[in-house]
Amino acid sequence: MTLREAYDELVGLYRGWHVLEHSGIYTDAQDIIDLDFCPDQHCTQFSSRREVLTDLSRLRADLIRYGPVVHPVVLEDLNASQVFLRALLGESLSFRHFVLELFGFDARPVSFKRLLAILGEINRLAAELGMEYSTQDRQRYFDRFKVNSAVEVETLIRSSQSHWIDRLSRFVDIPAYLPIKTEIAEEDKPWSFSVTGGSRGITLTINSHSRHTFTVGQCDYIPSHEVAGHVVQFLSWSKLVSEETVPAVLGLISTHHPTIVLSEGLSQALPYFISSEFEMKRETLFAKKLRELRDMVLANAQIMLLGGQPIDSAWDYCTGALHFVEEAEIERELSQRSLDPLQRAYQFCYAPSFLAYKSIADSIDKRDVGPFLHSQYQAIPSPKKFWSSSDCSDNVFGGL
Ligand SMILES: [Zn+2]
Numbered sequence: 001m002t003l004r005e006a007y008d009e010l011v012g013l014y015r016g017w018h019v020l021e022h023s024g025i026y027t028d029a030q031d032i033i034d035l036d037f038c039p040d041q042h043c044t045q046f047s048s049r050r051e052v053l054t055d056l057s058r059l060r061a062d063l064i065r066y067g068p069v070v071h072p073v074v075l076e077d078l079n080a081s082q083v084f085l086r087a088l089l090g091e092s093l094s095f096r097h098f099v100l101e102l103f104g105f106d107a108r109p110v111s112f113k114r115l116l117a118i119l120g121e122i123n124r125l126a127a128e129l130g131m132e133y134s135t136q137d138r139q140r141y142f143d144r145f146k147v148n149s150a151v152e153v154e155t156l157i158r159s160s161q162s163h164w165i166d167r168l169s170r171f172v173d174i175p176a177y178l179p180i181k182t183e184i185a186e187e188d189k190p191w192s193f194s195v196t197g198g199s200r201g202i203t204l205t206i207n208s209h210s211r212h213t214f215t216v217g218q219c220d221y222i223p224s225h226e227v228a229g230h231v232v233q234f235l236s237w238s239k240l241v242s243e244e245t246v247p248a249v250l251g252l253i254s255t256h257h258p259t260i261v262l263s264e265g266l267s268q269a270l271p272y273f274i275s276s277e278f279e280m281k282r283e284t285l286f287a288k289k290l291r292e293l294r295d296m297v298l299a300n301a302q303i304m305l306l307g308g309q310p311i312d313s314a315w316d317y318c319t320g321a322l323h324f325v326e327e328a329e330i331e332r333e334l335s336q337r338s339l340d341p342l343q344r345a346y347q348f349c350y351a352p353s354f355l356a357y358k359s360i361a362d363s364i365d366k367r368d369v370g371p372f373l374h375s376q377y378q379a380i381p382s383p384k385k386f387w388s389s390s391d392c393s394d395n396v397f398g399g400l
Contacts, residue, residue: 012042036198037238038251087341150208156219164228217287229267258383265353272361299351
């Protein structure tokens with residue numbers, strides 16, 4: 001088998017696995033392909049996950065035999081797929097071990113020092129907006145900034161999109177046309193926005209389920225994450241696929257692959273690379289910092305729960321810090337993080353990945369921002385390399 005044939009077989013495996021998941025035989029069916037930029041249409045037929053795992057293991061061994069010519073990200077994705085599939089089949093790994101094997105980083109709690117720092121920023125911004133960051137002022141905050149309909153969310157997002165794209169275009173090439181359509185969904189899931197689709201166009205979905213709350217400031221920064229972050233990055237990667245600079249299989253984007261975790265962190269930290277906090281409207285920066293705090297506190301609460309602590313302790317921990325989050329949302333986050341193995345790890349990844357990219361944004365020389373972003377957009381970064389060079393000091397992560 002040539003390397004090219006092995007890559008083609010891998011495409012067939014991922015497509016076949018996706019079809020199997022949605023064949024109706026699994027109550028816990030997973031999306032294996034979330035975005036599809038792969039021109040190759042190979043599709044292998046499978047009748048069980050066990051069969052997929054056997055093929056995955058065989059293909060991985062075949063690819064390893066080719067040595068360093070194999071694209072490293074393909075092997076990292078394959079490794080994650082094996083770990084994910086084994087978990088779906090019932091293998092029980094400790095959470096820390098699972099995240100490490102799946103996404104490549106050590107799942108440690110965000111340090112108290114770091115939480116205090118962001119709480120300080122939030123208190124300062126609340127004061128600038130004439131409010132106090134306390135449960136008593138939550139309603140005042142929502143009365144002033146809450147966006148009540150998904151249609152309004154869509155309008156606000158569209159109007160702030162060009163600002164972020166213009167900012168990003170100073171550092172990286174942006175496709176002349178961004179093929180994005182917007183849809184509205186109502187799902188009781190943790191995601192507020194999602195991007196799906198592929199070569200034929202991208203759909204940005206707004207989750208308007210009643211357990212989601214949107215604010216003006218959030219709608220203002222969201223295009224920096226979803227569009228300037230994810231969409232431009234995925235389209236840039238897909239160009240590498242169509243030019244055959246990278247193997248076609250890397251055009252299949254899956255949320256269980258470790259590259260997506262990097263995309264989440266970069267998208268979340270992007271405003272700090274391409275803009276400055278002074279330039280952002282106060283309500284935008286405030287909404288952004290509230291989301292960052294929320295991700296960090298929930299990640300820590302998740303570690304508490306997975307360590308066997310009672311739900312009351314995790315609940316008190318969250319409500320003690322997340323004054324501007326509706327309790328029904330905290331409830332959903334805490335309970336859903338114990339559901340399927342992917343959600344457990346995926347929801348957790350936001351805080352550590354953001355913090356890793358934010359520490360780069362904070363220390364990078366302005367002249368190096370372009371080359372750094374180039375390395376994330378015009379190439380598919382290796383998660384293994386990223387995490388081994390990232391700042392995971394106790395300043396960021398530590399004990400609870
Ligand atoms: Zn995202």
